[in-house]
Amino acid sequence: MTVQQEAEVGGAALEVWIDQDLCTGDGICVQYAPEVFELDIDGLAYVKGADEELLQDRGATTPVPLPLLTDVVDSARECPGECIHVRRVSDSVEVYGPDAA
Numbered sequence: 807m808t809v810q811q812e813a814e815v816g817g818a819a820l821e822v823w824i825d826q827d828l829c830t831g832d833g834i835c836v837q838y839a840p841e842v843f844e845l846d847i848d849g850l851a852y853v854k855g856a857d858e859e860l861l862q863d864r865g866a867t868t869p870v871p872l873p874l875l876t877d878v879v880d881s882a883r884e885c886p887g888e889c890i891h892v893r894r895v896s897d898s899v900e901v902y903g904p905d906a907a
């Protein structure tokens with residue numbers, strides 16, 4: 807994936823991470839954006855890397871691909887655990903999610 811294909815808000819690239827401590831395991835995010843989110847065998851959601859490998863470290867981040875921005879934002883809005891965080895790569899400011907201004 808090139809930088810140009812990654813989602814931008816105000817010219818800034820975005821990344822997404824999940825707080826697994828709050829994840830309910832309902833799988834809503836996986837329904838919205840299966841390219842970005844996946845449930846692991848522990849029943850919790852994790853983000854996937856650019857080559858779609860599951861990033862099993864808690865709180866791991868992955869770039870938000872521009873074509874999937876709406877799906878990722880909808881996931882964050884609908885997440886019952888309020889644990890999907892979308893932030894700018896440059897300064898780590900959350901732009902969508904429970905900690906967004």
Ligand code: SF4
Nearest residue numbers: 829830833835885887
């Ligand atoms: S929508 Fe939220 S609570 Fe549900 S599986 Fe995804 S990260 Fe977990």
